[in-house]
Amino acid sequence: MSWMAWTPVTAIFFGCVALMLLIMGLWQAASPTIPRRGFLPLVTTRGDRLFISLLGAAYIHLGWLAFTDASIYYASGIAVVWLLVVMRWG
Amino acid sequence: MNKITNNKAWFLVLPVFFIVAISAIIPLMTVVNYSVQDILDPQTRYFVGTEWFKRILTDYRLHEALLRQIGYSLSVLLIEIPLGIGIALTLPRKGWGVSACMVLLALPLLIPWNVVGTIWQIFGRADIGLGGYFLNKIGIDYNYTQSSVAAWLTVLVMDVWHWTSLIVLLCYAGLRSIPDAYYQAAKIDGASRWAVFRFIQLPKMQSVLVIGVLLRFMDSFMIYTEPFVLTGGGPGNATTFLSQYLTRMAVGQFDIGPAAAFSLIYFLIILLVCWVFYTVVMNAGQRGEQ
Incomplete structure (x- = not known):
């Protein structure tokens, strides 16, 4: 993965985006929009x-x-x- | 009646998900990573935060290229969409003429971008090209290598020649899907030709026009090969569009960090315009149906 040139800041950023999508998916399953x-x-x-x-x-x-x-x-x-x-x- | 839900169908989407991940999401994430670093070589890189974004956002050459790009994309849409609709309306509806027109219209779409650039580069030359020679013969001082206006017009006409067919084919498909009953009802009501177009044909073409406008906007906003082959971005910077400026920065100067920041800003502009356009048109469509 070193070719992707990760930095702690971008890793946290994409982690937050992934977490947001996961929460939205679970929220949708629990109570549809x-x-x-x-x-x-x-x-x-x-x-x-x-x-x-x-x-x-x-x-x-x-x-x-x-x-x-x-x-x-x-x-x-x-x-x-x-x-x-x-x-x-x- | 209870609706049966089968979530196993999601597994069928997995191959597409993997393809999109490899071809789009992972490269995009890599560009984000590059945009916050000064990359000297694959092993040597330094975190610089938002420095490249600040530099790009205050770069007057980028502002000029962006204005040129917006002007170009608007010109392309303003010419190609009405022209495409107009041609689609005049095409035959049955007989051998349909196949002949379809084949003729599809021809420019089959030609690769760099070949289109080469064709127009030769066509526009005053010494060996038919177009350039003819224009000079009738007294128009046309030279796309020296005049910014001529270079602009040549790139624009080339794009119209290359891509109007796409709009024509999309509109024609939309027109063919209108049942004859609509036209018969309009005839009984004594509707004018304009009323038929405005209230029957145009609404029915709306969905294909949305696709057509989005495709042409995105494609013209990202145009690279044709102007690169035809004018090389010149004369001066007259036809240097965003993608050419970006390529020069990324590949020519190997400024990977600033080029990555530029790419993200470029991506956000396209994303915003497409989303606004899509939302406006789809909302208008829903209001129309109500």
């Missing part, structure tokens, strides 16, 4: 909202890097809040 409409202008399932929040999180980090020199951890904090808001009210 019901499509609904929140503040987002479209009907979404739980998986849709996770996808939207992850994509949004990526853009929050890119925007942060492009427009400010402040620590990237602030962007991560905003991204976590964004994820929770979209999953709950999106």
Whole structure:
């Protein structure tokens, strides 16, 4: 696996993504999602909202890097809040 | 009636899962790993965090290439989609003409990208190419190696020539799936040609058009071979699109880390645009059905 040039940070990142998918799969099996409409202008399932929040999180980090020199951890904090808001009210 | 659930069918998906994992997911994970490191050689690499992303996001050459790429993809869609629909509407519905048209339209699609680039490179030359020679003869100063406008137009026309057929074939398939009863009802109601197109043909072509637009957007946004063969990205940087800039960085300069960061940003742009487009069109389709 050394050709994949793993680092601890990326390993944790992909571990979190895998864990998220696993939890979503188990959650779906335990209580199937019901499509609904929140503040987002479209009907979404739980998986849709996770996808939207992850994509949004990526853009929050890119925007942060492009427009400010402040620590990237602030962007991560905003991204976590964004994820929770979209999953709950999106 | 109780619905029978058999989860064993998931095992049938496993081969596809493994193929996608090897061809897409593992390379993508590797690119993410590369994007946070300075790789000097396979054994020597240093963690640099988000440095490459910051450098790429503030690189004015990337901004220029991105604007060129967006302009190019929009031009391709604005020309190929209406033209493809228009040609599909004029194709015969029965008889020997159908087969003849299908074969003729499929021909450009069968030609490999680098051959298309070579064909147009020769075709556009003023000394030995029919197109370039003809344009110069009628008084148009056309030289795609010196003029940015000529280079742009040549790359655009080449793409239209190569890929409009795909839209035509998709639209034609959509049109053929409309039952005659719809046309008969429209005729009884005295619907105009425009009304038939707007309320019968266009809605029925919607799903194939979504596929067509997505395919053409993604493909034109990733275009590499044809402009590389035709103009080499020039004159200057006039036809240097994102993929060419990326290849130059990754293979030419061997800047693996910045190139990986660039690839991820490129991937996120395509993912966002495709998702927005797909969602908007599918939502519009559902509203239309209601």
